[in-house]
Amino acid sequence: MRIGELAERQGVTTKAIRFYESIGLLPDPERTPSGYRAYGEVDAERLAFIKTAQRLGLSLDEIKGIIAFRDRGEQPCGYVADVLRRQVSDLDRRIREMRALRDELRHLEARASGGEGPASTYCAVIEHVHLEDRASE
Amino acid sequence: MRIGELAERQGVTTKAIRFYESIGLLPDPERTPSGYRAYGEVDAERLAFIKTAQRLGLSLDEIKGIIAFRDRGEQPCGYVADVLRRQVSDLDRRIREMRALRDELRHLEARASGGEGPASTYCAVIEHVHLEDRASE
DNA sequence: ATATACCTTCCACTAAGGGGGAAGGTCAAG
DNA sequence: CTTGACCTTCCCCCTTAGTGGAAGGTATAT
Numbered sequence: 311m312r313i314g315e316l317a318e319r320q321g322v323t324t325k326a327i328r329f330y331e332s333i334g335l336l337p338d339p340e341r342t343p344s345g346y347r348a349y350g351e352v353d354a355e356r357l358a359f360i361k362t363a364q365r366l367g368l369s370l371d372e373i374k375g376i377i378a379f380r381d382r383g384e385q386p387c388g389y390v391a392d393v394l395r396r397q398v399s400d401l402d403r404r405i406r407e408m409r410a411l412r413d414e415l416r417h418l419e420a421r422a423s424g425g426e427g428p429a430s431t432y433c434a435v436i437e438h439v440h441l442e443d444r445a446s447e
Numbered sequence: 448m449r450i451g452e453l454a455e456r457q458g459v460t461t462k463a464i465r466f467y468e469s470i471g472l473l474p475d476p477e478r479t480p481s482g483y484r485a486y487g488e489v490d491a492e493r494l495a496f497i498k499t500a501q502r503l504g505l506s507l508d509e510i511k512g513i514i515a516f517r518d519r520g521e522q523p524c525g526y527v528a529d530v531l532r533r534q535v536s537d538l539d540r541r542i543r544e545m546r547a548l549r550d551e552l553r554h555l556e557a558r559a560s561g562g563e564g565p566a567s568t569y570c571a572v573i574e575h576v577h578l579e580d581r582a583s584e
Numbered sequence: 585a586t587a588t589a590c591c592t593t594c595c596a597c598t599a600a601g602g603g604g605g606a607a608g609g610t611c612a613a614g
Numbered sequence: 615c616t617t618g619a620c621c622t623t624c625c626c627c628c629t630t631a632g633t634g635g636a637a638g639g640t641a642t643a644t
Binding site: 414418 | 502503504528531532534535538539541542545546548549551552553555556
């Protein structure tokens with residue numbers, strides 16, 4: 311299959327496929343006599359794997375590492391488990407941060423909508439953020 | 448005060464300050480006869496405001512919008528409330544996505560550590576991800 | 585006079601591509 | 615034979631929020 315068909319089947323752009331090839335994430339494909347890239351099912355599966363791993367939050371660099379194990383014929387399980395563990399604790403941390411931030415924003419936004427608050431030069435919300443920030447330093 | 452002092456006082460790099468200036472987030476500062484940037488308290492406060500807003504998850508572009516109100520002498524409260532509301536719902540969505548992803552990763556990682564699972568060509572974890580991905584399409 | 589610390593400008597780089605175009609080759613149908 | 619869709623390489627610019635370095639100017643202390 312040619313690049314356009316592969317791209318459409320896997321829901322990516324031809325640009326992305328050539329980009330993955332350029333960074334070594336996809337192997338140099340076969341070529342037709344006229345120079346067109348020719349892909350097979352293996353390539354489609356690899357692209358699907360890349361997309362899955364990306365959906366799991368892995369960077370293209372991490373994915374490249376996992377695929378390198380595959381290509382060397384080694385078992386990437388240990389490495390994958392490591393990557394996933396790091397990913398999970400990273401997500402836990404980010405979720406905690408976001409929750410704290412969201413709660414703070416809700417608070418501020420309620421005040422901004424309410425319109426009450428002390429007199430301020432420009433806007434009570436901004437001054438408030440200002441003060442809270444300076445107080446927390 | 449010179450750029451280095453301002454940077455250290457506010458906990459940013461001189462690079463960041465010049466960058467903010469280049470995108471119009473900070474005004475072009477006064478210059479000493481030798482061409483050094485000369486800042487005052489107003490600039491320090493503005494930088495503090497930028498940092499606070501950034502900590503609240505606003506992009507430099509959004510911050511620029513808020514500052515523009517200030518600079519026009521208008522009350523940015525309504526605009527700020529809008530931005531904050533959007534920020535909250537955005538965070539809610541992202542927290543939900545991250546939680547779902549984290550749960551999926553924990554599941555996978557537990558399997559990767561366990562080592563059990565069906566026979567696979569390379570690694571059970573990867574094949575599993577593979578299968579789940581294809582099943583969800 | 586020189587060491588150093590600080591400042592200036594400008595250019596390139598990051599992740600992960602998106603977007604567009606130029607200039608050309610190829611393949612199928614009508 | 616030509617049209618249109620597809621492909622090739624190469625090129626440059628855009629995004630976020632800066633970071634890093636090079637080449638050179640300035641301030642201050644010794």
